[in-house]
Amino acid sequence: MQPAAKATALLPECVYRDGAFETGLAVVLDAASGCIAAVAPVAQLGDDVARVRLADRALLPGFVNTHSHAFQRLIRGRTQWKPAHQPDADFWSWRSAMYDAALRLSPDDVYESARFCFLEMLRAGYTSVGEFHYLQRAPEGDPYEEPNLLARRVIEAARAVGIRICLLDVAYACGGIATPLAPEQRRFATPDLDAFLEGLDGLTRSLRHEPLVTFGVAPHSVRAVPREWLQPLHHWASQRDAAFHIHVAEQPAEVEACQVAYGLRPVELLAAEGVVDARLAAVHATHLAPNEVALLGEAAATIVACPTTERDLGDGILPAAALLAAGAFIAVGSDSQTIIDPFEEIRLLEYHERLRTLRRIVLHGQRIAPTLLDAGTRCGAHALRIDAGRIAAGALADLVAIDLRHRALAGSDLDVLPEHLALCGARDLVCDVWVHGVHRVRDGVHHDEHAIIQSFRNLSGAT
Ligand SMILES: [Zn+2]
Secondary structure, three states, rough: OOOOOOEEEEEEEEEEEEEEEEEEEEEEOOOOOEEEEEEEEHHHHOOOOEHHHHHHHHEOOOOEEEEEEEHHHHHOOOOOOOOOOOOOOOHHHHHHHHHHHHHHHHHHHHHHHHHHHHHHHHHHEEEEEEEEEEOOOOOOOOOOOOOOOHHHHHHHHHHHOOEEEEEEEEEOOOOOEEOOOOHHHHHHHHOOOOHHHHHHHHHHHHOOOOOEEEEEEEEEEEEOHHHHHHHHHHHHHOOOOEEEEEOOOOOOOHHHHHHHHOOOOOOOHHHHHOOOOOEEEEEOOOOHHHHHHHHHHHHHEEEEEEEHHHHHHHOOOOOHHHHHHOEEEEEEEOOOOOOHHHHHHHHHHHHHHHHHHHOOOOOOOOOOOHHHHHHHOOHHHHHHOOOOOOOOOOOOEEEEEEOOOOHHHHHOOOOHHHHHHHHHOOHEEEEEEEEEEEEEEEEEEEEOOOHHHHHHHHHHHHH
């Protein structure tokens, strides 16, 4: 009989918890559960624990990418500028370019683009991704023989890389409010709500033993589903304690259309349908009226900000200070994959507010770093309904190590390290990544990255 494997204790220079870095701590991993067994002073470790010294490393909870469309990585660099023949460039022209890309992809292309995108996330320090999955059908708009084929390929891609995934299955029924889908939206179609939920239940059941895979549900937006669908979708999530996400008020045109159709702004509509609660993750929310901020705050809902995408698409600026003051939580996502860097997403929450208010230190006073780091970690985990984003006994062992010898940290010290990372950090500082207790990125390298990058280059050249 094999002897039981020893538990492993990570011994970094310092550990981030409760808003500060502490020295002298060991983080003990439980290989069987993929969780953190204990966080304890090194001096208290027993002899039965294997010690892994992480010299010059600071340990943080892994970042949570709460909103992603992995296939959009393919259009990075191709849509950030305006070709001469295009008279106007705005969110809607970007959307056309994105649709063009979506229409071309085979199931293998979906897999390859997602696998590469997830690799880039993992290398940047994201240990979980909420994949807002709406590419469902074959290029001509017919369902695949296995209707969840593309969702399965995306999940396979996450497994291949070793990132945790919450597959947010998207219901997408209309091209605009009470408007049929446009031909270029045919791959997103959800013609029947009951069939959609049955399919999602089947997918959930078939993958229930996968430790890195969970599911949530996502009406695409108030534009893309009838209001009568909001309650049953939310009910599905509530019954299973699953995530419930929706794009909200990303553009003024969406707010206006909602007001014309229903006499309500988007968050007012969600509230009227009874789905504004602590489970709600409202993506973008860049165009809110004060009463909508109050509704989200009173419900302790989460807003998923995607500032690198929002600035690229000209979406506007999240009213982050008002939302936090009202009681809402803020998480972040890489969304269109323009940039994949959790440090940049979190610091823009503050810096965009500075540009808007012409003031400095806008979010939560002098100790701003814990607010921003929470947005990148525990608030995203809450929105995905996973127990990650914190270094504590019982939480999932999803961790990143920062290289304290990196030149960008020269001159820093532990007292200001949270601020240095949250306001001035970048993905290059991440040197090691663990997901579910497994060491996936070691000294800046993922074991399979060369093959994955080459496959993506081949795909990118071909599409
Ligand atoms: Zn999105």
